[in-house]
Amino acid sequence: MRAVVIEELGGPERLTPRELPAPAPGPGEVAVDVVWAGVNFADVKARSVGYRVEALPFVPGLEVSGTVRAVGAGVDTVAVGQQVSALLQGGGYAETAVVPAAHVFAVPAGMELRTAASLPAVLPTGYALIHEVGRLRAGETVLVQGAAGAVGSVLGQLARQAGAERVFGVVSREEKAKYALGLGYDEILVGEDFDAQARAATGGRGVDLALDPVGGDSWRRSLAALARYGRAVSFGNASDAPAWQAGFADLAPRAIGVAAFSILGLAAADPDRLRVLTAAAFDFAAAHAIAVPVTAEFDLAAAAEAHRLLESRTSTGKLLLRVRQE
Numbered sequence: 001m002r003a004v005v006i007e008e009l010g011g012p013e014r015l016t017p018r019e020l021p022a023p024a025p026g027p028g029e030v031a032v033d034v035v036w037a038g039v040n041f042a043d044v045k046a047r048s049v050g051y052r053v054e055a056l057p058f059v060p061g062l063e064v065s066g067t068v069r070a071v072g073a074g075v076d077t078v079a080v081g082q083q084v085s086a087l088l089q090g091g092g093y094a095e096t097a098v099v100p101a102a103h104v105f106a107v108p109a110g111m112e113l114r115t116a117a118s119l120p121a122v123l124p125t126g127y128a129l130i131h132e133v134g135r136l137r138a139g140e141t142v143l144v145q146g147a148a149g150a151v152g153s154v155l156g157q158l159a160r161q162a163g164a165e166r167v168f169g170v171v172s173r174e175e176k177a178k179y180a181l182g183l184g185y186d187e188i189l190v191g192e193d194f195d196a197q198a199r200a201a202t203g204g205r206g207v208d209l210a211l212d213p214v215g216g217d218s219w220r221r222s223l224a225a226l227a228r229y230g231r232a233v234s235f236g237n238a239s240d241a242p243a244w245q246a247g248f249a250d251l252a253p254r255a256i257g258v259a260a261f262s263i264l265g266l267a268a269a270d271p272d273r274l275r276v277l278t279a280a281a282f283d284f285a286a287a288h289a290i291a292v293p294v295t296a297e298f299d300l301a302a303a304a305e306a307h308r309l310l311e312s313r314t315s316t317g318k319l320l321l322r323v324r325q326e
């Protein structure tokens, strides 16, 4: 099968097309013939700094859609030939991917495979950040970093549908502001002083919930933007900053809370809870017409171009790889 392999960590040029033997499913596993693979920022981190890479060579790719090629012993949740999407710990940039059955989901009736590839990581992550970890209540205000990216594209919509009073997005450049405004955000803040901007925009009060995938200075400013009793949720470290710490002296003065979330961590530790989360996220998205816009498609062999675009900080929405014809 064709696959894209990282043999050494480094730049996008390290994404190397290779022929590999097609993997077969073991007990409890499903082999999926991949049609579309989602490109995630975590794939960029896997390639550049080895994020969640246990050993090289490594095939990146966390989200796929396609058809079931074969099932291993004990699998009765999906059948050969069925259209599915899946959340992987890697291996999605390939014509065939093997996944634990618990991480494979039937494509909802009427949904195209192309759409289905854009959702398995993005949508449950967004839903968990708003509903489970962030525990947004109606009438609260929300601040989202990376508002024009893939996860950011659903966070604005999810927050609005959950009853947020105002939703602020943060982007690094003006060009992305217009795009994000169409996705549930009331106002887009541009620039590193977004904490001061958010405070000014809320009459000095601050926001109730801040969602931060960047870390470092951005995380400190997310905390600074919180109102009394506010919560901040860390869900990434795009800045490669050292791990954050927070103690009583940081949190008690405004009685703020901090939390973190990882969909891959949840998938590895608690597949049953992942299924519950994914079902809730897909149901909510269907009920409220929430989607992640796919803005660019690349052939599998051109995965490096997709990574260059994602790293350039000019992309919006979701990028996909076309792995095989439907």
Ligand SMILES: NC(=O)c1ccc[n+]([C@@H]2O[C@H](COP(=O)([O-])OP(=O)(O)OC[C@H]3O[C@@H](n4cnc5c(N)ncnc54)[C@H](OP(=O)(O)O)[C@@H]3O)[C@@H](O)[C@H]2O)c1
Pocket: 039, 040, 041, 042, 121, 122, 125, 145, 146, 147, 148, 149, 150, 151, 152, 170, 171, 172, 173, 176, 213, 214, 234, 235, 236, 237, 238, 239, 261, 262, 263, 264, 310, 311, 312, 313, 314, 315, 316, 317
């Ligand atoms: N915890 C989880 O379960 C989970 C799941 C999925 C994704 N994530 C995280 O969510 C974030 C978004 O992921 P995504 O796949 O949807 O990607 P994305 O948002 O489509 O693209 C990454 C975005 O990160 C922002 N960014 C900030 N600092 C950056 C830097 N130093 N280099 C490049 N981009 C930078 C950019 O927006 P601006 O230029 O506008 O700042 C860029 O658009 C990532 O940090 C990812 O790791 C976490």
